[in-house]
Amino acid sequence: MTSSEITTFRVFIAEYKTTLTTKFKNRKKWFPPNKNHILSIIPGTILEVLVSERQKVKAGETLMILEAMKMANRIVMPFDGTITKLHVKTGDIVPKRHLMIEIKQA
Amino acid sequence: MSLKQFILDLRKRKEIAQTGGGEQAIRKQQEMGKLFARQRITSILDKDTFHEYDMFVEHVARDFDMEKKTLAGDGVIIGTGTINGAPVCIYAQDFTVAGGSLGLMHSRKICKIMDHALQMRVPLIGINDSGGARIQEGVNSLAGYGEIFYRNTISSGVIPQISVILGPCAGGAVYSPALTDFVFVVDNISKMFITGPSVIKTVLGEDYTMEEIGGARVHCEISGNAHFFANSEEECFDQIKALIGYLPKNNQSKSIKIEPKAPKSRTKLEAIVPGDPRQPYDMRDLIAAVADDSEFLEVMEMFAANIIVGFGRMNGETVGFVANQPMVLAGVLDCDSSDKAARFIRFCDCFNIPIITLEDMPGYLPGIDQEHMGVIRHGAKVLYAYCEATVPKITVIIRKAYGGGYIAMNSRHMRADFVFAWPTAEIAVMGPEGAASIVFKKEIESAVDPEAMRQAKIKEYKEKFANPYVAASRGYVDEVIEPADTRNRILHALEVSKDKTVHRPDKKHGNEPF
Numbered sequence: 001m002t003s004s005e006i007t008t009f010r011v012f013i014a015e016y017k018t019t020l021t022t023k024f025k026n027r028k029k030w031f032p033p034n035k036n037h038i039l040s041i042i043p044g045t046i047l048e049v050l051v052s053e054r055q056k057v058k059a060g061e062t063l064m065i066l067e068a069m070k071m072a073n074r075i076v077m078p079f080d081g082t083i084t085k086l087h088v089k090t091g092d093i094v095p096k097r098h099l100m101i102e103i104k105q106a
Numbered sequence: 107m108s109l110k111q112f113i114l115d116l117r118k119r120k121e122i123a124q125t126g127g128g129e130q131a132i133r134k135q136q137e138m139g140k141l142f143a144r145q146r147i148t149s150i151l152d153k154d155t156f157h158e159y160d161m162f163v164e165h166v167a168r169d170f171d172m173e174k175k176t177l178a179g180d181g182v183i184i185g186t187g188t189i190n191g192a193p194v195c196i197y198a199q200d201f202t203v204a205g206g207s208l209g210l211m212h213s214r215k216i217c218k219i220m221d222h223a224l225q226m227r228v229p230l231i232g233i234n235d236s237g238g239a240r241i242q243e244g245v246n247s248l249a250g251y252g253e254i255f256y257r258n259t260i261s262s263g264v265i266p267q268i269s270v271i272l273g274p275c276a277g278g279a280v281y282s283p284a285l286t287d288f289v290f291v292v293d294n295i296s297k298m299f300i301t302g303p304s305v306i307k308t309v310l311g312e313d314y315t316m317e318e319i320g321g322a323r324v325h326c327e328i329s330g331n332a333h334f335f336a337n338s339e340e341e342c343f344d345q346i347k348a349l350i351g352y353l354p355k356n357n358q359s360k361s362i363k364i365e366p367k368a369p370k371s372r373t374k375l376e377a378i379v380p381g382d383p384r385q386p387y388d389m390r391d392l393i394a395a396v397a398d399d400s401e402f403l404e405v406m407e408m409f410a411a412n413i414i415v416g417f418g419r420m421n422g423e424t425v426g427f428v429a430n431q432p433m434v435l436a437g438v439l440d441c442d443s444s445d446k447a448a449r450f451i452r453f454c455d456c457f458n459i460p461i462i463t464l465e466d467m468p469g470y471l472p473g474i475d476q477e478h479m480g481v482i483r484h485g486a487k488v489l490y491a492y493c494e495a496t497v498p499k500i501t502v503i504i505r506k507a508y509g510g511g512y513i514a515m516n517s518r519h520m521r522a523d524f525v526f527a528w529p530t531a532e533i534a535v536m537g538p539e540g541a542a543s544i545v546f547k548k549e550i551e552s553a554v555d556p557e558a559m560r561q562a563k564i565k566e567y568k569e570k571f572a573n574p575y576v577a578a579s580r581g582y583v584d585e586v587i588e589p590a591d592t593r594n595r596i597l598h599a600l601e602v603s604k605d606k607t608v609h610r611p612d613k614k615h616g617n618e619p620f
Binding site: 006009011012013014015016017018019020021022023024027028030043044068093095 | 309310311312327328384385386410411412432433434435436437438442468469471472473474475478536537538539540543
């Protein structure tokens with residue numbers, strides 16, 4: 001759907017008078033990924049958290065189990081480092097792209 | 107038994123079958139603003155032309171006490187009839203019978219009428235109103251969906267296929283409509299989704315209504331799954347009849363020619379379009395000034411409104427219009443508008459409908475979100491669709507035709523048959539502002555007054571390059587025309603393209619960027 005309000009819209013250098021669509025106005029802003037943030041790649045339920053805050057963890061170690069689509073997914077440490085913050089606990093339901101764990105490289 | 111008794115017995119059986127799930131169930135439907143499946147069919151078809159088949163089909167489920175149940179027609183009505191005299195095959199799922207759920211015999215009935223439509227080369231209309239797979243029939247039910255998808259695919263490009271969503275259409279069931287050419291929805295009645303509210307609630311803990319997940323508006327405005335939006339079933343049926351009126355029966359025939367009428371719109375074309383290419387106007391006014399009787403049936407009106415697609419007539423014969431809409435997002439091409447245009451172009455090409463492209467666009471929508479969503483592969487669909495199309499292709503460049511957008515919008519290079527340009531056309535590698543800033547970067551930066559120099563250089567570039575004459579000097583534009591001549595030029599171009607023939611190398615099929 002389009003709003004009838006005429007506004008200024010920039011395409012490269014030129015500015016055009018036009019209306020904007022709701023979908024365009026609602027588009028999500030993009031942020032570069034943060035390697036210290038472990039996000040859920042699929043919505044699901046936290047079955048088990050295997051680490052605690054300030055714990056030192058080696059690359060490849062399992063941090064937690066995220067059950068999604070009837071599958072128990074292992075969430076693993078991407079590099080040697082420390083758990084700085086846990087944002088979820090056992091039993092939590094998380095949506096997609098939810099911040100679950102913050103980590104720091106050794 | 108006398109013959110009369112046989113006849114009375116038949117009538118009684120028919121009467122029982124025709125009441126579907128019974129009066130109470132029908133009334134419940136009506137309270138939701140929904141018509142009974144049988145009424146839906148008769149409302150779409152010409153009066154007294156509906157002929158029903160397989161009325162006495164019964165389900166074959168033998169588990170979960172199903173053997174004790176009878177389901178009228180197994181929850182679906184199939185048959186043939188006419189719309190404005192043109193034959194069609196039609197089916198309607200009956201929600202009053204076991205929630206319109208799809209079991210083995212239900213799917214066999216649908217497949218029977220689909221086979222018939224393909225064999226007889228007539229359009230197929232499917233009315234969907236079903237709770238989904240009939241759980242009691244298990245994998246037989248899934249087999250049924252698969253058989254329908256196969257037929258949708260094989261029939262694609264041979265006969266027009268229309269899906270009407272008049273109730274729930276969930277899970278695998280949504281893929282039959284998605285495989286067809288046009289999907290009609292009605293506000294507050296149509297619901298289409300893969301996962302419904304309960305699954306989302308379980309998995310995500312989030313509460314959404316069916317309407318929010320997959321209501322008519324969602325599919326018309328956001329997802330682009332539906333093509334026509336109506337406020338009531340009656341309005342929806344009128345839209346279907348209007349659409350059928352524009353379409354040929356099959357890919358071997360042409361749409362019916364009607365008595366040509368001059369455009370009703372008396373607005374002069376040059377009065378519609380502002381000379382300043384940065385000022386907007388409603389492209390639909392221009393279509394109205396060009397098309398027969400100013401009639402235009404817009405497809406996907408609410409989705410990606412920065413491009414307009416739809417059917418009109420020229421000299422009484424159906425044409426497809428593809429036009430940039432400067433009124434919305436300056437008429438840019440983006441992921442959504444590319445998908446919308448490409449699919450429409452391919453439909454027209456399948457069914458021998460000439461394509462008229464009205465161009466006024468500043469290029470592709472810039473932004474990281476567009477790049478990440480794949481504007482490259484989505485944009486490529488437009489190129490593929492235009493290049494592949496062998497129907498007559500006519501382009502009129504109204505104002506802006508910059509860069510990749512110029513090439514994409516049915517340029518000469520992608521085998522447009524005729525390219526006309528208004529004197530206001532700016533056919534250039536990019537807009538004058540951008541081009542001048544790059545070409546004259548040094549002069550602008552070293553000037554005493556850089557902004558004044560920039561403006562001077564923009565003006566210089568505009569005069570030299572932002573016009574139709576550079577392209578015309580290479581033959582990329584066939585003719586620079588006066589706006590008032592637009593309709594006549596298109597009519598003539600269509601007339602001389604009538605027997606257009608194109609030979610292509612043999613192949614199984616191309617590998618278009620889906």
